[in-house]
Amino acid sequence: MSATGIGAPVRRKEDYRFITGKGQYTDDLTRPGQTYITFVRSPHAHARIRRIDASAAKGMPGVVAVLTGADLAADKVGSLICGWAITSKDGSPMKMAPHPAIANTKANHVGDPVAVVVAETQAQAKDAAEKVVVDYEVLPAVVDPAKAQAKSAPQIHEVAPGNTIYEWHLGDQKAVEAAFKGAKHVTRLDIVNNRLVPNAMEPRAAIAEYDAGNDSLTLWNTTQNPHVARLVISAFVGIAPEHKLRVIAPDVGGGFGSKIFIYPEEVVCLWAARKVNRPVKWVSERTEAFVADAHGRDHVTHAEMAFDGEGKILALRAKTIANLGAYMSTFSSSVPTYLYATLLSGQYEIPQIYCEVDAVYTNTVPVDAYRGAGRPEATFVVERLVEVGAREMQIDPADLRRRNFVKKFPHQTPVIMAYDAGDYNASLKKAMELADVKGFAKRKRESARAGKLRGLGYSTYIEACGIAPSQAVGSLGAGVGLWESAEVRVNPTGSVEVLTGCHQHGQGHETTFAQVVSDRLGIPIENVSVVHGDTDKVQFGMGTYGSRSGAVGISAIVKALDKVEAKAKKVASHLLEAAEADIVFENGQFKVAGTDKVAAFGDVALNAYIAHKFSGQELEPGLKEGSFYDPTNFTFPAGCHICEVEVDTETGQVEVVAWTAVDDFGKVINPMIVEGQVHGGIAQGVGQALLENTTYDTDGQLVTGSYMDYTMPRADNLPSFRVETTETLAPSNPLGIKGCGEAGAIASPAAVINAITDALGTEEIAMPATPAAVWAALQKVNQSRKAAE
Amino acid sequence: MPAVSMTVNGKPATADVEPRTLLVQFLRENLRLTGTHVGCDTSQCGACVVHVDGKAVKSCTMLAIQAEGANVTTIEGLANGSQLHPMQEAFREHHGLQCGFCTPGMIMTAVDMVNRKGNELDDHTIREELEGNICRCTGYHNIVKAIAAGARSMGTGGARKAAE
Amino acid sequence: MAMQMNGEVQLPAQREEVWARLNDTETLKACIPGCETLDKLSDTEFAAVATVKIGPVKARWRAKVMLSDLDPPNGYRISGEGEGGVAGFAKGGATVALAEKDGGTLMSYNVDAHIGGKLAQLGQRLVNGAAKKMADEFFANFAKAVSPPPPA
CATH class of the missing domain: 3.30.365.10 (Aldehyde oxidase/xanthine dehydrogenase, molybdopterin binding domain)
Structure with a gap:
């Protein structure tokens, strides 16, 4: 084991910027001409929205726009979605209700957005939000899952009678009953798995910017999976075509799952940015996060x-x-x-x-x-x-x-x-x-x-x-495949960039992924950088969650490294004037087996790019390989x-x-x-x-x-x-x-x-x-x- | 809007601010010192800790105008040029950070802890002293280790005292 | 979330006088803590603006105030509901009963209140105390308003 290879407790490459205050989280970024958005949220758990009076808010200092769910609907912005289809015991599909990014007719939880204010400063946006008058008809609410299916419970969505989304099962009921009948002892428990708030220390944030010249949008967002965010926002919400939307996840301060999901706020920021033709920035407050970020368990x-x-x-x-x-x-x-x-x-x-x-x-x-x-x-x-x-x-x-x-x-x-x-x-x-x-x-x-x-x-x-294995999860209802991608770019000087579809928000990928490359190619770990979190830089990838980045993300890197090594051997065979089959790669050097002929990794990389030793018919120049690894x-x-x-x-x-x-x-x-x-x-x-x-x-x-x-x-x-x-x-x-x-x-x-x-x-x-x-x-x-x- | 002047990381800083501007907003927005973070709105999390006249302060609990004339040190001002502060070094050496968001506040709190409590800090003291700083990533184990090591290293001859 | 409280106060005034003042806009305005305006819309309806701070949440409330169950001079129910913008909402009321006692009037009240939104989220541990304080303040102000001025 080398000091920086697989198995070594290498100190993290990313730490320097964090311990010196140089991390770049979404809230640390500022775009020229940026405006600020504040969400007006329902204080009621369940209420019909009778009327919204935005006139006073519109007259407040610095206000650029006040927008409501009606405006969103008028612009035909699509609903947020759940991407995994579950089928009930009776064969019926799950009952997915519409989820507009701003509630239009009815608010369904405390914190459901009902309007937004865009203003020149954050303080002005907040001040004006105070002036938005929403006339609610308050409805009875249900919060306890054990009571949600009762006949007396208030009905939340028309599509889901009895508030039931699905009644699913797995396993052989009859065989289980038979086994219980033969049991000597049965242990019974009633368990409540308590509801939790993930609470990544960095609150969620988004900055959306519209480029009118190219009719394209850029979103800086606290997300664990920028490509999935782009896919959903483009294909389902319909904000912009995929190639006209760039999603950048800069440094992200923890996720724990809560930053996987595509939320109303980033969708609204994108929509509003185009509407006001100015960059729009949203940074969640912690109190807001408690009612706006997905919770867990329950x-x-x-x-x-x-x-x-x-x-x-x-x-x-x-x-x-x-x-x-x-x-x-x-x-x-x-x-x-x-x-x-x-x-x-x-x-x-x-x-x-x-x-x-x-x-x-x-x-x-x-x-x-x-x-x-x-x-x-x-x-x-x-x-x-x-x-x-x-x-x-x-x-x-x-x-x-x-x-x-x-x-x-x-x-x-x-x-x-x-x-x-x-x-x-x-x-x-x-x-x-x-x-x-x-x-x-x-x-x-x-x-x-x-x-x-x-x-x-x-x-x-x-x-x-x-x-996860894509075919397997597909058969279980997943709307996406769960492979991962990697690209290994060897530069002419022998340094390497690894482009990964994973995203780090505390896991240390910039170090561990570089260790794998350093170990394999025999190059110093300092010569490897890991690029992630930008849909314009990195090929499509599925992001980081489910403890997948090592097992799936690194495996993709290893597969790409296999291809890099294979290509480099071809280059080395020309450089060393030997048969490709005789080239071995050991300790960062290409050798001709049984001889003392050696080419350093850097020499091979340079020769791959200058392409002086081989013709374009024999071998393509360059040393850059990619992989889409789908686990089995x-x-x-x-x-x-x-x-x-x-x-x-x-x-x-x-x-x-x-x-x-x-x-x-x-x-x-x-x-x-x-x-x-x-x-x-x-x-x-x-x-x-x-x-x-x-x-x-x-x-x-x-x-x-x-x-x-x-x-x-x-x-x-x-x-x-x-x-x-x-x-x-x-x-x-x-x-x-x-x-x-x-x-x-x-x-x-x-x-x-x-x-x-x-x-x-x-x-x-x-x-x-x-x-x-x-x-x-x-x-x-x-x-x-x-x-x- | 009233004007406010203070010294931040050894440099004079002056700006006109709304009276309600918090010190953390002044640092982040007026001075673009974005290493000081905002993780909550109830003064609980400690991501915004800076030193004001040598003492740790949650910069979300203080108005910018209250820092008039003060000497403020933020995470950006802790290292001596390219030489990291021993506490910064200790956090890296002991893997005392993951996502990095709480880290500036943790390090500023830790330096203050050493200034008040000395260079030999036991686990119990460190854990109690961290009551005002929340980390969601590390489970604190390595932060505690890092602070103990950083404290010792601040006390050894070769290392500098805290920046202020 | 809901809360309830009750109390009583002995007033040095006749029941009819107390009843009249309970229905008087100026008296109510002077007695409601933080009340900036109170406009009479009808004999039983008012529009109010009040600034109230509960814990870390300070908001300017626009409220509708209604009088109901009028039973002169025995009592009524005064209720209100207000939207405090992003601070959330508050609604509630008090059933006020007047009885002749010791040459004056014993006013007893049962207050119930509901709050929601940011106010419930941040201030719920403080809101009971704050609501009690506000109710006490209102009825203390009111007692003062119906008391004869101290001798000069």
């Missing part, structure tokens, strides 16, 4: 697991209601279906699984993929069932897991996925050693002496990453997280006192970056389990709408983490990469709750396990103990 589930007399799992069944909010966001439909039910087998051999999912509209912010997207929900269901099952049957939870682990690969689960490689026992074993599970009883006694309850919880999770399978990162907590019985305060994670991510390119990804994921999962909750009151008002009320994990809420890896290579891609971005968030909520319930001696605790909730649970335990005495 499942209500009943789940059951059937065991035989030896603790072998016979079957699992689950019924989930998924809240998709007021509109179907870009990938919302896939999250509670193909990203959720397909992972319900966990790391276990479960002969039969059946899952039903009803997706519903409510008068809340749309819900879509958030770090893990479906897989944290699945892991929580499976890992809680296994843990509770073990406790009920009085089997050691680690032992019960071991008895049920998939041990032979490939393994076909009953829910589509075919696991190709893994060693689940290896990660469990290593994690148990690192976490000193043997010493836990002693630590528990020590905690007890200090008046505290100590608990230990496991989560042996699996996820499907490397999203998902990848299956898996591992074991062990959480240890201490509970203060007086206050209900839970402290996470130790965390051990052992993950199998396949080949690791940069262990430093991979560890960082795991840390961040765990923090978000601990946040979900202990701190974060998105609360709507019954009127549909968001009452946890700022950092004063929505509890973001802070440094003193978290411990230091012990993070290690095991390795089984993913057989489906050239380097064996599995992906690491979401693992922490997928594994951790179940580990935390398993630890808390272990400490408390009750399974009845919902996320987030706030001090108040834990204290209340403790009182209940004490009461029932007293009653028993």
